[in-house]
Amino acid sequence: MTEQHRNPLPRLNWLHMVSAPLCVAALTLMTGALANAQDLTLNETGSTLLYPLFTTWVDAYTRSHPGIRVTTGATGSEAGIQQALTGKVQIGASDAYMSDADMRQHPQIINVPLAIAAQTVNYNLPGLNTTHLKLDGPVLAGIYTGAIRNWDAPQIAALNPGVALPHHPIVPIHRADGSGDTFVFSQFLSFSTPAWESDKGYGTSIAWPAVPGSAGAVGNAGMVQALQSTPWSLGYVGVSFTDKLAEAKLGTAALKNGAGEFILPNKDTITAGAASLGPRTPPDERLSLVFAPASGAYPLVNYEYAVVSTKQADAATAAALRRFLLWTIVPSETNEAYLDTVHFIPLPPHTWELSQAQIQSIK
Structure with a gap:
């Protein structure tokens, strides 16, 4: 991977919550879909950095969403990306975004930030x-x-x-x-x-x-x-x-x-x-947050990605995947508490909206 996805760095007033209408819309979408949930399994593997958070998410989600099973694996980001590309898993967890060359070869794949880490x-x-x-x-x-x-x-x-x-x-x-x-x-x-x-x-x-x-x-x-x-x-x-x-x-x-x-x-x-770069995140959300020149900024910061295909095997799997990923990013005190346990921070509003839009493209 050789591309450097870097941009000018304007200041951002950091917000932990997105607009109320968007939150309500996301929660309504997820709640309304629960009645249609079917017994199925979603498979995740990849980042060992993201693994502790994924295990926390999965434990909470599956207890409140009967009929859905989510497996997790700590195999490294590179393995997570590759298994998502080959369809072995629905979610490839990665601290790295895919390169331009890889994206051209796999146009059905999206890189969706779920949180911010370091x-x-x-x-x-x-x-x-x-x-x-x-x-x-x-x-x-x-x-x-x-x-x-x-x-x-x-x-x-x-x-x-x-x-x-x-x-x-x-x-x-x-x-x-x-x-x-x-x-x-x-x-x-x-x-x-x-x-x-x-x-x-x-x-x-x-x-x-x-x-x-x-x-x-x-x-x-x-x-x-x-x-x-x-x-x-x-x-x-x-x-x-x-x-x-x-x-x-x-x-x-x-x-x-x-x-x-x-x-x-x-x-x-x-x-x-993250705040110094958040507003420059492009629609495909592949952006480096490393070495920002803002005062007080820690230099080794990154988005935590779910690498997923927009073309799932069937409608039920696609719907379950959308619901789970939307649940992981919806702003709430509970979700922020999950992030705090592993020293992550929530997505800023601009990135949250982009991630929500990408997740909705999964079919």
């Missing part, structure tokens, strides 16, 4: 895991290419004056599976570091340089485990695993954003990162 950069640095080290794109690119090898390298020390950095080799850990987290992380490296963009670029899979000691891990759970068990390591993890990172007592970096500020990930900074 990635964190984490490390296991003995004695310093409670310190929020400052890191930027060029330093991270240098670590993953092997140009920066030690924790006390001048480039890292310059960003962290007064921190007693150890003279010890860094162990960079990357995702070994096709991952939307890799897509977002490598976008950050590409957008902030021209040398990375011209050499590696971004995608769900990257030809990672052979850095001495580097290692691959499968899934976000695998990344957390690899970081915890490997002193001196550094990696990137989906924000839905924030609680697991805290349990593992791993460090979290403050990352330099497009405005030159070092920002930690939290609800406010993720919201600021």
